[in-house]
Amino acid sequence: MKKVISKILAVALAAMMAVSMTACGGGSSTAASTAGSTAATSAAGGSAALTFAWWGNQVRNERTQAALDLYTEQNPGITFDGQFSEWADYWTKLATASAAHNLPDLVQMDYKYLAQYVENGLLLDLQPYVDNGTLDVSGISESILDSGRIGDGLYAICIGVNAPAMLYNKTLLDEYGIKVKDNMTMDEFIALSKEVYEKTGYKTDAGYGGGENFIDYTIRSQGQELCNNDGTAFGVSSAEDFEPYFAIYENGIKEGWMLGSEIYAERTVGTVEQSPLVYGSSPDTMSWCYFAYSNQLSAYQAAADASNITIGLSTWPAQNPQLADYLKPGQFISATVDSKNPDEAVKLIDWWTNSLECNQVLLAERGIPASATVAEELNPQLDEMTQKASDFVNNVVAKNCSTISPAAPESSTPLLDMYDQLQEAVCYGQLSAKDAAAQLFEQGNAVLAG
C-alpha cells in the first residue's frame, strides 16, 4: 500500500513539475502570440485596457489620473489602469514586472534608467510610429527629442523639461532679511549656509540620497564629465577630482551648518511630504533648502502650505554655474515591448504630447511640455508656482547652462548606491573626504570596467 502511494505521488509530482516548467518556459511565446491577435482585434474595434505606471507625488497622481480619465471619455473603449509608486519602489516594481514579461503598456521613464531599459530590449521603438504619422513630434525641438534616442531608435518621448532647482524656505529667509541670488558659486553658497545657520538655526540639506545628481553637477562644474563616453570608466582622471564634492559634506558637518544624514534614517529620501524643507518640529531637524528639480516646486509648495511656508527657487550652487547647469528632459513616457496594444499606447503618447486639453489637466506638473506649441498656449493658464518654475527654466537656467551629459550607461547603475554610501560615511565621520574620493575612484572604476 505504501509503495503504491509513493509511486502515485512520485508520478504526480513529476507531472506537475513538468507542467509548471513548460508553463514558465512557454510564457513568452504565448504572450507574443496573444499580443499579435489582440493587436489585430483592437485595430478594428478601437478598444483596449492599458496600464500606465508612473512615480510621483499626490499632486501628480491626481492630475495624471484625471488626464487618463479624460482620454477614456474622449475615446470610449480605451480604459486605463493607473499604477503609481514612490520613486524608490517604482524601479523595483518595474524590474520585477519585466522579468515576468508583464511590464505596463506605458511607463514613465527617467533619463538615468533609459539606457539600461533600451539595452535590455524592453522599450518599444517609436520611430516607425513617427514615420507612419501615428506619433506627431513636430512640435518638439530636435535636441529635446534626441534625448530619447539611443542608437537609431526613438525609445522615449520627453513630457517635461526641467532644470536643477534649489528650493528654499523663502518665508524664513525673508524674515531674517537673507537674500538668495541665482547662479551662486559654491563659496557663496557655503557662506550663505553659515549665515542662515547662525541667524536661524536651520541647517543645509545638500542633496542627500539622490547623490548622483549633485556629484554629477559638481564634476560638470569642474569642466569634466562623470562617466566617459562608452561608460567604461569615470570621466575624471584622478581621485582628487572627487574630493571637492565630499569636502562639502566633511566641512559642513564639522562646522555644524550641514544637516546630519541621521535625519534620513527616519525619513524616506525624495518623498516630498517628509522632506526636512517642509516638515519638522524644530530647526535642528529642518533644512532651509533642498536640491530638487524645477517641476517639483508645485509639489513642495503644496506640502509647505501646511506650515505656511512660501518656497523660493534658485540654481544649485557650483564652482562654475554655467558649466554645471543644464536643461533636463526631466521625464519621459515610453511604451514597452510587453504592451498588447502598442498602437493604442502610442496614440496616448501622441495625445499626451500634442493635446492642449491633456496638458490643461496636467498643468506642467512634470515640467514644461516638450511641444513648444503646447507650452506656449498653456503658459497663461498655469498657476503661479508652475509659471514661476517655467520662468526659472526659461529665463534663469536656459541663459546660463551647458548641454546635459549623455544618459548614464547601464554599467553605472551599481554606482548609484555607492555614491550614497560614501556620502553617508563622510557625514558620519567614518571616512575623510580624501579617503571617500579615493575609494570611489578605485571601486567605481572597477565597476564601470565590468
Next chain:
Amino acid sequence: MDKVKTAKRKQTIGQFLNRESVAGIVCTSPFIIGFLVFMIVPMALSLYYSLCNYNILSPPTWTGLTNYIKAFTGDARFYKTLGVTFFYAIISVPLRLVFALFVAMLLVRKSRMSAFYRAVYYLPSIIGGSVAVSILWKRMFAMDGVFNSILKVIGIDTNFAWLGNTSTAIWTLIILSVWQFGSSMLIFLASIKQIPGSLYEAAEVDGAKKPTQFWRITLPLLTPTIFFNLVMQMINGFLAFTQCYIITQGKPMDSTLFYTVYMYQQSFEYYNTGYGAALAWIMLAIVGLVTAVLFATKKFWVYDGGL
C-alpha cells in the same frame, strides 16, 4: 456481455475512488499543488539563478559558482550584514524568551482577568510584524518622536536620533522583536499548566520556597518547550525582514542591515538577482547549521525523561 463489462468497469472506478490512498491524495492535493507551485518551483528556479549571472531585465547566463565565491571572498557587506543578523538573532531571541516566560509565569495564576490579559499580551505578536507597526516604531523613535517626548517628561531633554546613531539603531529593532513575545508566551503557558500539581505539593512539604520551586521544578520541566521556542524563534530571527526594510532600510551605515534585506537589495534594487539568489541559499545553509548546532546541544540541557 457488454453490460457486464461496463458494470465491472464501473465497479472498478467506484472501488478505485473508494480506496483509502486515493481519497487521501485527493484531499491533500490542494496543499501538494500549492507546495509544488509556490515552493518547489520557485526554489528550483532560485537555485538555478544562483548559478547564473541574472539581472531580471535580460535572460540568465550560466556562471557556475561565481556568485558564491564572490559572496565569501569579494563582498565586505556580506560579512557585515551577517554580523548584524547574528547580533540581532542572538540578542533578541533569548531576551524575548525570558520575557515570554516571565509574563507566562505572571499569567498562569487563575484570576477572572487572566484570559483577557492573555489576549492583550498576545496582540503585539499578531500586529508586530506588520508594516503599520513598523511605521509607528519609526515615528516613535524619531528625533521628535514619542520616546524623546517621554524622556523630556522625566527630565532628560534630548533630541537624540535613536535611529540615526550606528550603535542605538539596532536596539530599536531588538526591542520591537522582544515586544512580540506572545506566541512563545502562549506555548509556555500551555506547558506550565501541564506540570503536575503534585510535584509542587511534594516540594512544599519538603519546605521548598517559591523561587526554589521555579528553579528546581518549573524550569527543568519546561526545557523541552524552551528548546522548541528557541529553535523556532531563532529561525524567525534570521529571516526577519519587515522591521528592517520599513524602519531603517539598513541605515545608518549598514548598522541595521539584515541579511534578508541585503539579499532583497541585491536582487531587486541593484539588479544582481543571481547574486541575491546565491545569498538566499547561503542563508538556508546557515539556518540549517544553526539549527543543527542547537539540536546537538539538546542532550546537555533539555530534560526528556518522564516525570
